[in-house]
Amino acid sequence: MKKALLLIATLFLFITSCSESKPAKLERDGVLIxxxxxxEITDQENIDDQGYYLSIEKDGFDSSGIVTMTWINGEIDLGEWAYIFQEELTNNIIYRNSNIQFEDAVDDTYNNIDTSSIRFTASxxxxxxxxxIHFFYKGNKTFAILIQEAMEDNVTNKPGFDLIEKGFKVQ
Structure with a gap:
C-alpha cells in the first residue's frame, strides 16, 4: 500500500511540474510586461534602484526561447550602452565559447517603438x-530587450515572442 501511495504521489508531482505556466503580468516602474x-518570468533583479532586469523563458526541458529586459532610469547614450551590452554578452560564461557574432546596428521597431537593434548568432x-537586441528610450528610461532562441525553435517560439512584445507597455 505504501508503494502505491508513493507511486501516486510521485506521478502527481511529475504531472503538476510539467504543466504550462499560466499567463502573468508584471508592473514595475511604469513598465508593464x-x-x-x-x-515564465524566471529572474528579476532591482539594479541598485537605478533600473531593473528580468527574464522570461519558454517552459519545457528542451525549450530555447528567452526574452530579457533591462532598463536604466534616465537616458544614456544608446551606442555606448549597445557596446557595453555586447561586451557583457561576449564575456558572459554562457557566451564566452559560443563564437558570438554581432551584426551592425539597424533601425527597427519593438511594439511600435522605434529602436536601434543588433542581430547576433552564437553556438x-x-x-x-x-x-x-533592441535599444531605445521610452518613459524617461533606457531599454535593452534581448530576444534569443535556438534556430530550430523559431516556429514554436514566434507566438510567445509576439505576445510578449504586444504586452509590453511603458507609461
Missing amino acids: TSPTGW ILGLDHEGN
Missing part, C-alpha cells in the same frame, strides 16, 4: 542560436 501561457552547447 505580460508573460503568456507556456512562458551554445553545439546548438545554433540567433537573437536580436
Whole structure:
C-alpha cells in the first residue's frame, strides 16, 4: 500500500511540474510586461534602484526561447550602452565559447517603438542560436530587450515572442 501511495504521489508531482505556466503580468516602474501561457518570468533583479532586469523563458526541458529586459532610469547614450551590452554578452560564461557574432546596428521597431537593434548568432552547447537586441528610450528610461532562441525553435517560439512584445507597455 505504501508503494502505491508513493507511486501516486510521485506521478502527481511529475504531472503538476510539467504543466504550462499560466499567463502573468508584471508592473514595475511604469513598465508593464505580460508573460503568456507556456512562458515564465524566471529572474528579476532591482539594479541598485537605478533600473531593473528580468527574464522570461519558454517552459519545457528542451525549450530555447528567452526574452530579457533591462532598463536604466534616465537616458544614456544608446551606442555606448549597445557596446557595453555586447561586451557583457561576449564575456558572459554562457557566451564566452559560443563564437558570438554581432551584426551592425539597424533601425527597427519593438511594439511600435522605434529602436536601434543588433542581430547576433552564437553556438551554445553545439546548438545554433540567433537573437536580436533592441535599444531605445521610452518613459524617461533606457531599454535593452534581448530576444534569443535556438534556430530550430523559431516556429514554436514566434507566438510567445509576439505576445510578449504586444504586452509590453511603458507609461
